[in-house]
Amino acid sequence: MSWIQDPAFINILYIISFSLFIYGLMKLTGPKTAVQGNWIAAAGMGVAVVATLLIRGMSNWWLIALGVVVGTVISIPAAYKVKMTAMPQMVALFNGLGGGAIALISWAQFRDTGGFAEEELSKVIASLFAALVGSISFWGSNVAFGKLQEILPGKPVGLGRLQQPVNLLTFVAAVVCAVAIASGQTSEWWMIGLLIASAILGLMVVLPIGGADMPVVISLLNALTGLSAAAKGIALDNTALIVAGMIVGASGSILTSLMAKAMNRSIPAIVAGGFGGGGTSGGGDTGGEDRHVNSTSAADAAIQMAYAGNVVVVPGYGLAVAQAQHLVKEMAELLGEKGITVSYAIHPVAGRMPGHMNVLLAEADVPYEALKEMDEINSQFGQTDVSLVIGANDVTNPAAETNPDSPIYGMPILKVNQSQSVIVLKRSMSPGFAGIENELYYDPKTAMLFGDAKSSVADIVEELKQL
The missing domain is CATH 3.40.50.1220 (TPP-binding domain)
Structure with missing residues (x-):
């Protein structure tokens, strides 16, 4: 049965998996075929998971099984019970979990390789990019979830004139940590610093965005999660992860552009600070005028x-x-x-x-x-x-x-x-x-x-x- 773990056979499984991804995505273009498309894409992901588990050297089977069981027990009831009104919150939350998973995988790879020792520079850069963007997506998606669920204020919450300098400072801090790691620093504190700085950046970017811009924010964060997954696929030589990540990243980017155009707002303007307070209370400013309806x-x-x-x-x-x-x-x-x-x-x-x-x-x-x-x-x-x-x-x-x-x-x-x-x-x-x-x-x-x-x-x- 050694052929099952042959790299050529595993690559064939990956080709089948991302072919199913693409075909499933094509089916999502209409409501009559969307459910079928979801099942086809899910089957593709199943094939990709099996292919990954067949790679030689894969271990910790009980830990992997535990993760699958816990994820299944949480996700399936949540997806069945969620109301249509809460669907945006669920999308934001699940998307954030994807970005968070990518960031944690990058951290695990850093620990497993002794600080990326002996790793190719291109793969190190890809892994660091995945960690930075994945962490931003995770924390930003959690803020989006909080705003949509009304746990956090729907109105913009920011630091005024200090907002952009603070964003720039946290971004520079994350880049400095990434450069230090790519230059050969093996202390785990550099990776922790990268994840913390990018987490703060994710929080500080989304908090000042108001409820009116939230549809664009959701699609933008979805695109970021896809890009981080593709970068992680490059770092791990995982074909299915590269293709799936690029599909999500490309489609999310196109959708973000279309949504911004529909609102006549530029993406930089939205990221710089949106408008709207969720519309959950208040009647607006009438200037003291009693208007007839x-x-x-x-x-x-x-x-x-x-x-x-x-x-x-x-x-x-x-x-x-x-x-x-x-x-x-x-x-x-x-x-x-x-x-x-x-x-x-x-x-x-x-x-x-x-x-x-x-x-x-x-x-x-x-x-x-x-x-x-x-x-x-x-x-x-x-x-x-x-x-x-x-x-x-x-x-x-x-x-x-x-x-x-x-x-x-x-x-x-x-x-x-x-x-x-x-x-x-x-x-x-x-x-x-x-x-x-x-x-x-x-x-x-x-x-x-x-x-x-x-x-x-x-x-x-x-x-x-x-x-």
Whole structure:
């Protein structure tokens, strides 16, 4: 059975594994094949794990088995029990664990090789890069988790003018430790110093970023974890780790760029300090002005949509909080039976993570072809009879186009204000992540239906059944 541990056979297994990674990723492009894609990619990871365990010299089998059991016992129940509203937090947490694992592997390699003695310089540099970036990703992801879970304040928390000097100082400290190790220093304190400095940097970079920028932060940290994994793969001569890391790093980088573009904000500006306080309380600054809003009822909303030619549903984080996606689909089916065309306007940064609304609606089996991206749907709002906004705040705020003093000025939005009429389902007049009022709510053709979104949609459904 010696052929099983032959390097050529192990390389074949690695080729199979990353082929499955790539094929699985291709399947993730649509909701109908996404589940299959996940299973295919998971099978690829299984093959990669088996291939790694077959490498000669692999030991500590009981410790490896214990790690697998502990990880399985924790992760599977967590993934099954997590609510859709908490999915962004879980993504941030699991992504951080990946970066933390890479940093710890680098530390273990440092200890196992006597401070990288006799290691090639290129592999030492790759391992140090993996440690630095992995540690940043781990601690930054934990801050993102804390903000999304509201354990930490959603608003920016920073040091003011000292923020950037402190960030620069910690980065220089991490680089100095890395250079010292690469130059032949074998004291473990240099590696500990590198990990501590990069940990502080990860904390200090993400803490000043507000809730409005969190979708971009999640995808950026995901990209960093992928890059650290690829670097670790180079240091360990692990083909599967290199390919998987590069796939995650490249896709995360592309997604980060697209998300930043969707918010009309540069990535350096986001990292330098974001805006928004999570929108969990407060009603924004009205300057002391008592502004009028139009209220409506579920019965009136149902009648308005029942006699429309087309309806556009605009989902936001409020839809996720209320878990109203299944009722929204039922409402759309009732409208469809009346000959009314229903579509869904999807903003790239609606919700708290990339693709949040797509995942939410896919869970309710909403037809994929009914989901319309921002660029496509914006040209149709002028011919839309009714737009039904469910918990979407900043991404529908006309101030992004009309108020140069607004912090979201210039951010592309869903132009629901161009519809013939707008119905907004919302608990209160509290602001969104950016912490500012939505001018759409004061538009004369906008009607507010206050209350829990799930209850409101349920009432609308009952009313539609009576018409």
